[in-house]
């Protein structure tokens with residue numbers, strides 16, 4: 477691959493994922509030169525490959541959306557999770573800094589323990605309660621150590637057109653069984669990849685670097701989210717609230733991981749639409765793959 481001459485060039489890692497696909501689609505639609513690299517094209521844990529490809533493409537921005545996202549499995553293979561989310565992120569951050577590219581790193585509400593009942597802002601203390609959250613926080617630390625023009629974007633409860641997600645699962649289960657049981661004691665903010673990707677692209681045009689909380693506005697429990705999905709989809713489905721303890725899983729989840737978009741407000745950047753509006757947009761466009 478020969479090094480392109482000039483102009484804006486955006487490299488997206490994890491381009492086969494939920495967010496990565498949405499980013500590549502939106503960037504292409506804007507006519508921006510984009511290099512969306514899937515895991516087969518760029519394995520972020522391979523330090524030499526990361527440096528070689530980022531050197532060749534010489535992007536002006538790297539959006540690092542690749543991650544090990546299997547929250548439960550991470551508990552039994554922490555080394556695999558850390559190799560990707562921490563070391564892989566270090567590799568990307570160092571290579572991006574070397575070519576002078578801005579860096580966007582996606583992080584998560586799971587950096588918080590969720591024990592409280594008030595929202596977290598970007599200065600709230602982190603204290604992850606599962607391996608996935610610990611590994612993503614380690615990634616944040618590597619970004620801060622090795623790069624100085626970065627956006628660290630913590631988001632939550634992601635769904636969208638591409639890949640599997642809670643909305644698709646609910647619609648499928650609701651259609652098949654007419655009834656679902658959903659946890660009511662985990663509260664957070666669902667986030668639609670279209671809104672998240674649009675916000676990232678808008679932020680990139682600025683020099684307003686830093687750590688941001690970026691989710692759709694408002695919050696709900698998974699139970700309330702499921703109720704809203706069926707209401708908007710006009711489906712008669714019985715939704716039964718259950719406690720997390722009724723559905724034990726290997727990884728603990730924060731009970732209340734609502735994130736306040738304090739930095740978006742401080743920097744006069746637009747807040748995302750409400751989670752209900754986002755869901756409506758998603759269901760109306762009803763795009764899947």
Ligand SMILES: NC(=O)c1ccc[n+]([C@@H]2O[C@H](COP(=O)([O-])OP(=O)(O)OC[C@H]3O[C@@H](n4cnc5c(N)ncnc54)[C@H](OP(=O)(O)O)[C@@H]3O)[C@@H](O)[C@H]2O)c1
Nearest residue numbers: 490492493494495515519520542543545582584631633634
């Ligand atoms: N999903 C959520 O609810 C959520 C919530 C908060 C934050 N986030 C963060 O948001 C970002 C995007 O998440 P997402 O929902 O789009 O996740 P996703 O759909 O799981 O996509 C992640 C992508 O990264 C790829 N990947 C995994 N290991 C890799 C490696 N070693 N090298 C290169 N690529 C690798 C995956 O490929 P394979 O599929 O082949 O493994 C996948 O295509 C991630 O940083 C995630 O931690 C997500």
